[in-house]
Amino acid sequence: MTSYFISDLHLEPERPAMARGFLELLSDIRGAEALYILGDFFEVWMGDDFDNDFVSQIKQGLRQLSDSGTRIYLMPGNRDFLLGDTFCQQTGATMLEDPTLIDLHGTPLLLMHGDSLCTQDVEYMKLRQMFRSQAWQQEFLSKSLQERIAFARHVRSESQSGQQMKSNDIMDVTPDEVDRCMAEAGVRVMIHGHTHRPADHRWEYQGQAMRRIVLGDWSDTGGWLIRAEDAELTLESFDF
Ligand code: MN
Numbered sequence: 001m002t003s004y005f006i007s008d009l010h011l012e013p014e015r016p017a018m019a020r021g022f023l024e025l026l027s028d029i030r031g032a033e034a035l036y037i038l039g040d041f042f043e044v045w046m047g048d049d050f051d052n053d054f055v056s057q058i059k060q061g062l063r064q065l066s067d068s069g070t071r072i073y074l075m076p077g078n079r080d081f082l083l084g085d086t087f088c089q090q091t092g093a094t095m096l097e098d099p100t101l102i103d104l105h106g107t108p109l110l111l112m113h114g115d116s117l118c119t120q121d122v123e124y125m126k127l128r129q130m131f132r133s134q135a136w137q138q139e140f141l142s143k144s145l146q147e148r149i150a151f152a153r154h155v156r157s158e159s160q161s162g163q164q165m166k167s168n169d170i171m172d173v174t175p176d177e178v179d180r181c182m183a184e185a186g187v188r189v190m191i192h193g194h195t196h197r198p199a200d201h202r203w204e205y206q207g208q209a210m211r212r213i214v215l216g217d218w219s220d221t222g223g224w225l226i227r228a229e230d231a232e233l234t235l236e237s238f239d240f
Contacts (some may be wrong), residue, residue, distance in 0.1 A: 006218075008039070009040070010218070022223075027061075029065070038077070040078065040079045047084070047140075047145070059091050075097075098111075107231040115194050182205070188208055188209060191233075198216030213226055215235070
């Protein structure tokens with residue numbers, strides 16, 4: 001059985017070629033065991049009540065895939081952390097916590113978006129805690145859509161937090177934090193995205209062979225995925 005892992009598409013209406021490439025992938029993998037989307041699926045997400053032609057096309061593609069029998073798992077990232085239950089109900093997806101431990105045909109596998117591993121950015125880690133808190137999210141989602149969009153623009157273009165988000169995007173993970181999370185979860189294999197540094201890392205930790213596969217971000221001409229044939233994982237780039 002084949003499963004797929006992707007992340008960091010940063011889908012937005014301004015990049016139609018990527019959206020087309022994504023919808024093509026969805027129809028190519030129809031009937032697969034599972035699709036895991038590990039965060040930053042959308043460039044920005046203002047709440048599940050936001051809808052337009054672009055969003056409904058993406059939702060429809062996901063719905064067709066889940067109707068084909070493929071399970072879809074969705075983990076929010078630092079840009080689309082407001083993805084919620086309504087989006088999941090509409091698309092047939094299941095929400096995943098960050099981190100999530102899965103059993104992939106007998107192999108314990110830790111899934112993360114990856115921003116929580118970039119612990120050197122202390123200011124961002126504080127912001128992350130705020131954005132991910134239920135209280136903050138409830139308050140934010142109670143604002144009108146217009147207010148939310150204005151807030152997001154403000155954060156991204158002007159404020160210090162916007163700068164923090166940008167610098168975090170180019171920051172790599174803290175190796176000690178990777179080891180700590182993997183030891184805590186009791187895994188030897190981890191998959192994450194976020195850093196836009198696609199690679200298949202192998203090293204040794206306390207006498208154990210460890211592996212960390214980092215998904216790449218998508219462009220207008222192609223993307224990255226991890227293909228899992230049963231428990232065998234391969235990082236691949238592809239063109240649309
Ligand atoms: Mn990210």
